[in-house]
Amino acid sequence: MAQQQQQPPDGAVSAEPATEHSPLLNHVHVHARANGSPRSPSADAGPPANGHGAAVKHAAPADEEQARAHGDRGFSRAQVARIISVLLIGVFVANADGSLLMATHPIIASDFNELSASSWLITSFSLAAAATQTLYGKLSDIYGRKWLVIVAYSVFALGCAIISVGQTMWQVVLGRVISGAGASGMTTLVSVLITDMLPIREVAQWRSFVNIIATTGRSVGGPLGGWLADVIGWRWSFSGQVPVIGVAIVLCAIYLPGPNSAPAASTGTAAATPTSGDNSSTPLVSRKSKFSRIDFKGSFVFALMILALLFPMELGGVTVPWSHPLIAGLFVLSAALLAVFIAVERRAPEPILPLDIFNRDASFSFLIMGLQSAAQIGLMFTVPIYFKVTASVSNTSAGAHLVPAVVANAVGGVLSGLIINRSGKYKFLVIFAVACSSCGYLLLMLTWHGHTNWFESLYIMPGGFGTGIAQSAVFISLQAVVDPAHMAPAVAFMYLSSTVWFMVGLAATNAVLQTTLRRSLLRRLLAIGLDHAAIQKIIASAISDVDFVDRMRGAARTAVISAYVDALWWSHGVPFICSVTALGIAIFLKQRRIDR
Template sequence: MAGQDRDVEQDEHLAVGRHHNLIKSGLNTRPTISTLTSDSSGYIGDRSGYEDEDDDEVLSVQAPGESVIAIVGLLMIGVFVSNADGSLVLASYETISSDFGALADASWLTTSYSLASCAVQPITGNLSDIYGRKGVLLVSYVLVAIGSVGSGIGQAMWQVILGRVVAGLGAAGMTVIVSILITVQVASWRSYVNVVATLGRSIGGPLGGFLADSIGWRWSFMGQGPIIGLAIILVALRLPSQTYPLASLLLEGSEGQHNITSKPQISKIRRVDFVGAIFLALCIVSLLSALSLGGQNLPWSHPVVTGIGAGSIALGCAFVAWEKYGAFEPVFPPSLLIQRDVATSYAITALQAAAQLVMMFSNPLYFRATQNSSNTLAGTHLFPAVLGNTLGGLLSGFYISRTGRYKPLSLLAALSSSLSYTLLILRWKGQCITWLDSFDIVPGGFGTGIAFSATFIALTASVKRRNIAVATSGLYLCSGLGFVLGVAGASSVQITTLRTLLGRALEGVNGAREITEK
C-alpha cells in the first residue's frame, strides 16, 4: 500500500508542478490576450516548463495587451447559445416531430446536430492553429446562424434536420476555441465557462418548452439568429486577429516581449490535413449512423447496419495509417491516444456525457408521458441536473485552484453520478413523482460538472503545447460522441420498447402493424 501511495503522489506531482503555481497566481493576476503582429499562422507563444522539443527558430515580438475579461465575455456568448440550443431541443423535440408525423425520427433532431459537430470537431483545433482563432470562430458563428434560421423556417422534417446539421458544423468551433484560449487558467476560468454553459442549459429547457406551448417551436431556432448576429459583430470588432492562449501570458507577464515559433513557410492550404479529416469524419459519421439506425429504423442484424459498421472500422484503420505515415501535419496525432492520462480523460468525458444526455433526453418525455405535463413544465424538470452541473463545476474549480489535484475529483464524480442513476432505476418506475423526487438527478449533474473540469485539467497537464489545440478538440469530440451515443441508445431502447408494448396492446386490432411502425 505504501508503494502504491508513493506512485499516486508521484503521478499527481507532475500536474501540481506544472499547474498549481500558475493557477493560483492566475487568481490574483489580470491576464491579457495579446495580438501577434508578425505571423498569422496561429502558432503561439512559449510556455516555460512545458517540454516541446519540436520548437525550432524563435522570434521575439512586442505584443500589446487587451483585457481578457472583455474578450472571454464575448466568447461566452457562443458557449451560452450552443448549450441553450441543446436543452431547447430536448424540451420540444417531441412536439416538433409530432407536427411532422415523424416521432420515430425525433432523435435525429439532437443526433444530427451532435453528429455534424463530431465530424468536424477534430479539425477545428488544427484549422485554428493554421488560420487563427478569430477566422474559425466567425465562420462557426455564421454556420450556426444559418442552420438555426434554416431549422426555424423548415417545412419538412428533413429540412429541420438539415438545418441542425449546418448548425452542428458551426457549433464545433463555438466552445472549443474558448477552451484553447484559456488552456492554463483552467482552474478559475474553466469553472466560469462551465457556469455559463450550465446557465444556457438551465434556461434553454424551460424556454424551449414555453416557446413550443405559446408562439411555436420555430422561434426556438429563429430566435438564435439575432443573438448570433450580435456575437459576430462584437467578435469581428473586438477579438484580435491572432491571439496567445493565456498560458504564455501568465508565464511571461500580461504585456511585453513574447516568443512565437517560426515554422517552415509553406502555404496554409497545404498544412490542412484534408485526407485525415475526411477519413475521420466519414468514420465518425458511419459509426454514429449505424448506431442511430440500429434498433430504431432497422434491426441490428440488417445488412445496411452491419455494412455501415464494418465501413466505419475500415475508415478508422485508414485514418490511423494516414495520420501515422502520410500526414504532414496530422489533424489528430494517434500518439496522443497511447498516453494514459489523455486516453483516460477522453473515456471519462465520453461516458459522463453519454449518461448525462440519456437522462436529459428521457426526463422531459417521462413527465410528458406519466403526468401529461406541458412542454414548459417538462423542461423545468431538467433544472435539478443543471443545478448539479453548476455546483460541480464551481467546486472543482475551487478545489483544483487551491490544491492543484484533480484525481480525487474524478473518483467523486463517478460515485456521485452512479448514485443518481441508481436512484432513477429504483424509484422512477412510471408513477407520478413530486418535485422533490426530481432532485434525484442532482448528483448526476454534480458528477458531470466535476468530471468535465477535472478531465480538462488532466488533459492539459499531460500534453505538450503544440498538441493542446488538437487534444482539446479531441476532448470535445469525445463529449459529442458521448452525447450521440447516449441519444442513440436511449432512443433505440424507447422505440423498441414502445413498439413491443404497443404491439401487445393492439393485438387483434385492424391496422395494428401500421400503427406500431408509425
C-alpha cells in the same frame, strides 16, 4: 540566412516572433506545469522549447508573482474576463439552439407535412457537429483562434438564416447541417482559448463559468422556442439568433487578439514583432502556403468514419431494426475507415488529429468524459418519462424534474474549478465525481419503483453534481499530459468523444427501454387475460405515445404503468454501468503536479 534573435538580459522573458503556429499570441513565458509530463522540460535540456520548437525562457523567480497576475500568456484578469465574456455569447446561443430545436421540431416538420422525418432536424445537426469538431482544432492552429471563431459564428448564423427562410423540409435540414458545422467550433474553441490564456490551475475555474452559461442556455432554449412558436411562429426562433451572432462577431473582431497582437509581458519585455509573409527571417515551414498545410485527406476519411459510426446509432431501432444488415455493415465500415485514418495520419506532415495525443492518461481522460456524457444523457432521457407515466404530470412538470440535476451540474463545475485552483489536485476529484454519479444512478434503481416522493426525486442530483465535477477535472487531467503544441486538436477530440458517447448513451438507453418495455408489457397483459390482437394494439400505442397511459383504465392501465417502471429500472442500469466503468478507469489515472 535566418536573422539571429537578440538574447534578452537575465530575468527578462524572451519574446519569440508570432507566427501562424502561435494561434492566439506568442508564448510570453512558460511555467513548468506537470512533472514528468510534456509540460515539464527537464532541467538539463537547456532552454525549454515551446510547442513548436522555439526556445522560451522562464520568467525569473523575482517576477513570478507579477507574471501570475497577468495569466500564463501575459493577459490581465480583466482582459481574460472580457474575452471570455464575448465568447460566452456564442456558448449561450449554441446551447439554447439545441434545446430550442427539441421543443419545436414536431411543429417545424408538421408545417411541411413531414412529421415522420422530424428526427432529421436533430440528427443532421449532431452529425455535422461531430464530423467537423476536430477540424476546428487544427485549422485554428494554422489560421489562428480569432479567425476560426469568427468563421464558426458566421457559419452558424448562415445556417440559422437558411432555416428561417426554408420552403421545404430538406432546405431546413440543410440549414441544420450548416448550423451544426458552426456550433461545433463555437463550443470547442472557447475551451482552447481558455487554455491559451490561463495557467493550468485556473483553467477549470474559468471553464466552470462556461458550463454555467451552457446550462443556462439549454434551460432557456426550450421554453423560449415553444413560446415563440406559439406566438409569432417557429421561424423567428432561428432568425432571431442571427443578429445576436452578428453582434458576437463584431465583439470578437474587436476584443479577441490575433496571433500578432500579444500584450507585452509584465516584466517589461516588449511584445513580439509580427512576422511578415515571406521575408528571409521567417522559418521555411512558416512560408509554406497555409492552405496546403491542411490535412484534407485525413479530414475527409475522419468525417466518413464518424458518420459511419453515428448513422447506425441514429437509424437502429427507429428507421430499421438493429438486426438489419445495414447496421452491422456501417459499423464494419467505420472500423475499416479507422484503420485507413490511422495509416493516413502516420504519413501526414501535419495531421488533423496527431496520434501522439493518445497517450495512456489522455486516452483514459477521453474515455471517462465520454462515459460520463453517456451516463448523463441516459438520465436526462428517462427522468421525464418516469414522472410522466407514474405521476401523470404535465410535460412542463416532467421536464422540471431535471432542474435539480442541471443546478447540481453547474455547482459541481464551479466547486471543482475552485478546488483545482487551490490544490493543484485533480485525480481525487475525478474519482469522487464518477463515484458520486454511480451512487446517484444506483439510488434510482433502488428507490424509483413507481411512487416517488419529492425527496426521492432529488436522487438525480448526485449524477448531475458528479458530471459537473468531472467535466472540469477531466479537462485538467488531459491538459496536464498533452503536448501544448497538440492541445487544440486534443480539446476538439474530447468534445467529439463526448458527442459520440452522448449518442451511444442515448441509443443504448432507448434500446434497453423499448426492448424491456415490450417484453414486460407482453407478459403482464397476457397475465390479465387479454387476447393477442388487444395486446398488440396496447403495446403499439404504449411504446409510441407516453400520454396513452392517461387514457387507460382498470387492470390494463396498471399493467402498462408497471411495465414502464420495470423497463425504466433496466434503462437506469445503462448510466450506472457507464459511470462504474468510468470509476474503474479513473483509479488508474496518474496525478501530475500542476504548478501555478
